[in-house]
Amino acid sequence: MDIPTPKTIADIFFPYIHINSESGTASENLAGAYVHQFVASLPYFQVHLDQFGTHAIAGDPLQRGVVWALVRGRGKQTVVLIHHIDVVEIEDYGPFKELAFSPRELEAALRQNPAALHREAREDLINGTYFWGRGTADMKGGGAIQMAILAEVSRAETFNGNLLLLAVPDEENLSTGARSAAALMAELKTRLGLNYVLMINSEPHQRKAGRVGILSGGSIGKIMPFVYVRGILAHGGKSPEGFNPLAILSDVVRRTEMSLDLAETRAGVGEMSPPPTWLMVRDSKAVYDVSMPLSAFGCLSLLTLSNRPQQVLSNLQYLCETAAADMTSKINQAADIFHQKTGRSPRGQRWESRVFSFESYLNREISARGAAFKDRYLELVASVTTALQRGELSAAAATWTILDQITQLDETSQPIVIVGLLPPFYPSVSHLDRPEYGVLIQGIGQTLDQLAQERWGQRYELEAYFTGISDLSYSSLSAAPEVEPVISRNMPLYGRYYSLPFDQISEISMPGINIGPWGKDFHKLTERVLKEDLLECTPALVMAAIQTVLGNSCPD
Ligand SMILES: [Zn+2]
Numbered sequence: 001m002d003i004p005t006p007k008t009i010a011d012i013f014f015p016y017i018h019i020n021s022e023s024g025t026a027s028e029n030l031a032g033a034y035v036h037q038f039v040a041s042l043p044y045f046q047v048h049l050d051q052f053g054t055h056a057i058a059g060d061p062l063q064r065g066v067v068w069a070l071v072r073g074r075g076k077q078t079v080v081l082i083h084h085i086d087v088v089e090i091e092d093y094g095p096f097k098e099l100a101f102s103p104r105e106l107e108a109a110l111r112q113n114p115a116a117l118h119r120e121a122r123e124d125l126i127n128g129t130y131f132w133g134r135g136t137a138d139m140k141g142g143g144a145i146q147m148a149i150l151a152e153v154s155r156a157e158t159f160n161g162n163l164l165l166l167a168v169p170d171e172e173n174l175s176t177g178a179r180s181a182a183a184l185m186a187e188l189k190t191r192l193g194l195n196y197v198l199m200i201n202s203e204p205h206q207r208k209a210g211r212v213g214i215l216s217g218g219s220i221g222k223i224m225p226f227v228y229v230r231g232i233l234a235h236g237g238k239s240p241e242g243f244n245p246l247a248i249l250s251d252v253v254r255r256t257e258m259s260l261d262l263a264e265t266r267a268g269v270g271e272m273s274p275p276p277t278w279l280m281v282r283d284s285k286a287v288y289d290v291s292m293p294l295s296a297f298g299c300l301s302l303l304t305l306s307n308r309p310q311q312v313l314s315n316l317q318y319l320c321e322t323a324a325a326d327m328t329s330k331i332n333q334a335a336d337i338f339h340q341k342t343g344r345s346p347r348g349q350r351w352e353s354r355v356f357s358f359e360s361y362l363n364r365e366i367s368a369r370g371a372a373f374k375d376r377y378l379e380l381v382a383s384v385t386t387a388l389q390r391g392e393l394s395a396a397a398a399t400w401t402i403l404d405q406i407t408q409l410d411e412t413s414q415p416i417v418i419v420g421l422l423p424p425f426y427p428s429v430s431h432l433d434r435p436e437y438g439v440l441i442q443g444i445g446q447t448l449d450q451l452a453q454e455r456w457g458q459r460y461e462l463e464a465y466f467t468g469i470s471d472l473s474y475s476s477l478s479a480a481p482e483v484e485p486v487i488s489r490n491m492p493l494y495g496r497y498y499s500l501p502f503d504q505i506s507e508i509s510m511p512g513i514n515i516g517p518w519g520k521d522f523h524k525l526t527e528r529v530l531k532e533d534l535l536e537c538t539p540a541l542v543m544a545a546i547q548t549v550l551g552n553s554c555p556d
Pocket residue numbers: 084138139171203
């Protein structure tokens with residue numbers, strides 16, 4: 001078995017790039033069709049028609065699917081190659097938009113306008129060492145490598161183990177593809193008796209030093225908590241009678257934005273999660289008038305290494321309680337003083353701070369209001385889900401609508417703070433957290449480092465987490481019984497719109513590693529992938545990892 005040639009990879013790469021498969025659109029299906037067609041053209045699959053196909057994603061409004069292909073050799077041991085077929089939008093390309101999917105033409109145009117680029121990009125352009133364009137690095141480059149390897153393995157006369165290729169949509173959005181692929185993998189496992197031993201993703205890697213490549217033995221987790229505050233509406237001229245929800249929410253934002261307390265460091269490996277940042281913070285007013293807003297809503301992106309959702313939510317809830325207590329006392333005091341100084345009678349109403357998790361608020365309302373309330377709630381969730389699926393609402397707006405409606409019945413005339421979750425949820429995974437995976441992943445790391453030193457005089461380091469968020473998050477799940485209820489009960493949109501196949505991920509759990517080409521500036525105009533990695537080094541590394549794990553002899 002040989003390593004695919006640079007020409008083989010380039011022949012797959014350029015037409016693949018040329019398809020605009022923007023994430024969250026039906027055009028992802030064009031990229032899926034390209035992969036399917038490629039597989040169908042291979043002689044092996046022309047006689048093994050039941051070993052590839054498109055696994056339809058249940059309930060997907062865009063009717064997308066996961067393209068899969070399985071080369072069967074000897075035994076049950078199976079390596080999974082996964083890559084995503086979608087790319088992010090191309091707004092950033094400005095005047096070069098037309099060329100975003102044509103690497104050669106784009107490079108020529110950039111050479112005419114080098115001033116459009118920052119210094120490092122300009123140098124890379126002059127050196128001619130990169131392919132430029134949307135998806136070159138993230139991640140049709142890695143996808144082309146995986147397809148070429150599948151073709152190579154399918155031609156082998158003898159092969160220990162099995163190789164499963166998965167080409168999944170929607171990674172840049174909600175990872176609908178990878179979540180659905182877990183069901184497919186579980187089905188193949190049961191039907192064919194496969195034993196999954198390794199998942200290889202080929203997302204691009206970033207380097208701190210030029211001659212040192214990076215492998216990742218896991219992937220950072222992502223969780224998106226929301227904070228909702230319902231205040232007490234008053235005319236701006238009667239501020240002591242009201243409670244502005246922005247007061248609490250803005251204080252929560254101030255306490256949490258870039259908070260090092262909410263970031264995690266991994267002792268001993270020098271890795272840290274980027275501190276959290278708020279992706280949106282808004283009040284409910286659609287037009288100007290002189291009243292306070294009734295509610296405010298915000299969501300923050302929080303990346304996790306080892307922390308589980310329960311910890312994240314309780315940390316945030318604690319911060320909200322502190323902020324709400326401070327703010328109610330400040331507002332009570334100011335209103336009291338206003339009453340004193342203006343000779344009014346002492347205030348009867350005192351603000352109290354009340355902070356709930358979504359789960360506890362909903363349970364409280366259901367037990368107070370009974371079955372009729374629960375039915376109304378379920379109808380409400382169903383109607384916003386339909387609007388979401390039609391693209392009429394965002395997940396944030398849909399969640400906010402649910403919260404506004406269910407808190408409307410609250411008769412206490414007190415502000416309410418609710419903390420919960422928006423989709424998506426990416427569990428953090430790492431070989432460091434699974435000792436049973438550690439030996440294998442570290443062994444692969446050493447083998448590939450040695451290979452890279454011998455062949456190209458380069459080093460490869462193994463990091464614990466791929467920090468760009470990836471589908472590897474769904475390669476394994478520990479503590480599913482603990483995680484599932486926290487996610488499902490605190491995410492108002494959990495169910496028809498968004499869900500995680502916890503059981504199936506637990507069932508297929510396997511170690512994961514990212515082995516991808518060096519790429520730069522993903523999602524930007526200057527997205528590019530190193531030619532040497534794409535055409536030569538990464539295919540050799542991925543092939544060596546497969547061979548090592550499945551016990552085949554390494555190609556020269
Ligand atoms: Zn990617």
